[in-house]
Amino acid sequence: MTPKLNAAVTSLSGERSLKDMKSLEWIFIAVHWLGIPVLVAMGIAYHPVSTVTAVVLTVLIALWSAVAGFLNRRIKTIEGQVILGVASQALVAALAWAMIFQFLRGQTAAYGAFAIVIIEGAVRFGLVASLIMEVVFVAGLTAAMLYRVSEYGAEFSWTGYAFWAIFLFFIALSVGLVTEEARRERRRSASLVRERTLLEERGRIARDLHDTVLKTLHGLALEAHALGKRADSPAAKERARYIEGVCQRSSQQIREMIHELRSESQEAGIASEISRTVADWSNATGIKAEFSSSGDDRSLPLLVSHNLRYVLSEALENIRKHAHASQVKVALELQPGEVRLEIADNGHGMPCSPAELNALVSAGKYGMQGMKERVEQINGQFAIDTSQGTRLSISAPLTPPS
Numbered sequence: 001m002t003p004k005l006n007a008a009v010t011s012l013s014g015e016r017s018l019k020d021m022k023s024l025e026w027i028f029i030a031v032h033w034l035g036i037p038v039l040v041a042m043g044i045a046y047h048p049v050s051t052v053t054a055v056v057l058t059v060l061i062a063l064w065s066a067v068a069g070f071l072n073r074r075i076k077t078i079e080g081q082v083i084l085g086v087a088s089q090a091l092v093a094a095l096a097w098a099m100i101f102q103f104l105r106g107q108t109a110a111y112g113a114f115a116i117v118i119i120e121g122a123v124r125f126g127l128v129a130s131l132i133m134e135v136v137f138v139a140g141l142t143a144a145m146l147y148r149v150s151e152y153g154a155e156f157s158w159t160g161y162a163f164w165a166i167f168l169f170f171i172a173l174s175v176g177l178v179t180e181e182a183r184r185e186r187r188r189s190a191s192l193v194r195e196r197t198l199l200e201e202r203g204r205i206a207r208d209l210h211d212t213v214l215k216t217l218h219g220l221a222l223e224a225h226a227l228g229k230r231a232d233s234p235a236a237k238e239r240a241r242y243i244e245g246v247c248q249r250s251s252q253q254i255r256e257m258i259h260e261l262r263s264e265s266q267e268a269g270i271a272s273e274i275s276r277t278v279a280d281w282s283n284a285t286g287i288k289a290e291f292s293s294s295g296d297d298r299s300l301p302l303l304v305s306h307n308l309r310y311v312l313s314e315a316l317e318n319i320r321k322h323a324h325a326s327q328v329k330v331a332l333e334l335q336p337g338e339v340r341l342e343i344a345d346n347g348h349g350m351p352c353s354p355a356e357l358n359a360l361v362s363a364g365k366y367g368m369q370g371m372k373e374r375v376e377q378i379n380g381q382f383a384i385d386t387s388q389g390t391r392l393s394i395s396a397p398l399t400p401p402s
Contacts (some may be wrong), residue, residue, distance in 0.1 A: 012125055014183045015190060021081040025072045028088065028120060029272045032065040035116075039099065047104035057099050063274025064091055085124050093117050093133060099139040104148050111141060113163045118172045126183055127176030134172040138165050190279045195302040202306075206258045214254050221247035263331060269297035270305055270339070271332055278330050281316045288327045295334030304396055307374040308341055314371050315392055323390060337398050344391040 013021060039058050042384050048054040062263050096117050103110040114137045122130035141164055148154040221244050228240030271293040282289035284379055299305065312330070327345035334342040368384075371392075375382040380396030 008383045013078050015187055018078050022072055028064050031059055036062055049105055054102045057095055061095055089121055089124060093136055104144055115168055115171050119175050122175040122179045127180045130172040130176035134169050137168050173259055198303055209258055211252055214251055217247045217251045217383050261333050270300050271297035276402055285320050291330045293332040304378045307378050310374050311371045339396050339398055341394045
């Protein structure tokens with residue numbers, strides 16, 4: 001599924017889980033079934049234009065409720081559930097107007113029945129859907145009142161037209177706004193859960209690194225030191241010193257990683273965090289690095305901040321190992337709804353085509369692929385330009401999909 005289609009499905013689903021969408025669909029199916037005896041009672045009490053037509057429409061509603069129930073059991077994806085919801089909403093709206101037309105001879109109060117369809121649209125898909133259903137109502141209301149004038153010789157009532165149009169508009173607007181607020185609250189809750197999970201995972205990784213890898217490296221360094229003292233040949237002593245140095249350097253890198261995992265805070269602005277990272281890297285490698293930023297420095301959602309910092313660290317490490325660059329430029333742009341990060345060097349470039357990236361992965365080199373996946377995890381865009389050195393461009397939204 002393409003990113004645009006995925007965003008559309010996410011928007012229509014309101015970020016509900018498949019289980020929640022199925023439960024909601026069962027509620028609507030139950031409402032449709034409960035509406036059948038109401039329609040029968042209306043037919044008996046108010047005499048529709050055509051009893052046969054009213055019976056056929058009632059049977060169609062019952063049939064669709066049965067079909068929707070069957071599909072609701074069978075569908076296994078959110079995309080399929082969204083399609084079922086859209087189809088049900090459209091069919092119910094059409095059947096509702098067809099039934100309303102059966103009672104236009106003397107019962108204009110039948111217009112109010114469409115409020116149920118508007119509420120259903122709002123609960124399913126939010127404010128936009130409720131307003132679309134309001135447009136459908138106004139179109140049907142216009143047709144219905146013109147039909148009453150031509151068929152029954154009734155006078156076109158502008159006051160009645162305005163009353164029903166405005167009354168159902170307020171229903172559409174109020175219910176739509178309530179459901180939109182519920183959607184926003186659901187997104188905020190989901191975001192908090194993701195960030196809490198990330199913090200817990202970072203803490204777990206830090207503990208595991210300290211309790212396993214770091215202690216193992218420390219032990220290996222001690223063993224290598226002891227081996228160097230016992231070795232007889234100069235070559236063996238040199239090899240032992242080399243192993244000891246590698247273990248010590250790796251231990252220091254892991255300590256820095258543990259510190260990074262435990263110390264990242266949402267209180268610090270992202271620009272100051274990146275500026276410090278770039279400066280520390282430049283001091284450690286001796287490669288000239290410049291950092292610039294635009295927009296007000298502020299903290300970002302934890303997942304966005306963490307992934308951007310990961311991409312920056314991985315890109316700087318690639319430059320140190322492979323680029324043979326003498327200068328690096330890092331630019332950060334903070335906009336109200338988006339963050340952009342650009343990392344450019346004057347080195348000799350790197351593979352960037354899909355085939356070349358796949359070859360790197362096949363060779364066990366996952367750095368570039370990992371950066372790309374990190375950016376996609378926060379619904380961002382990742383681009384590489386190797387026309388002059390290497391330029392990585394990352395952009396990510398700061399507001400959840402609506």
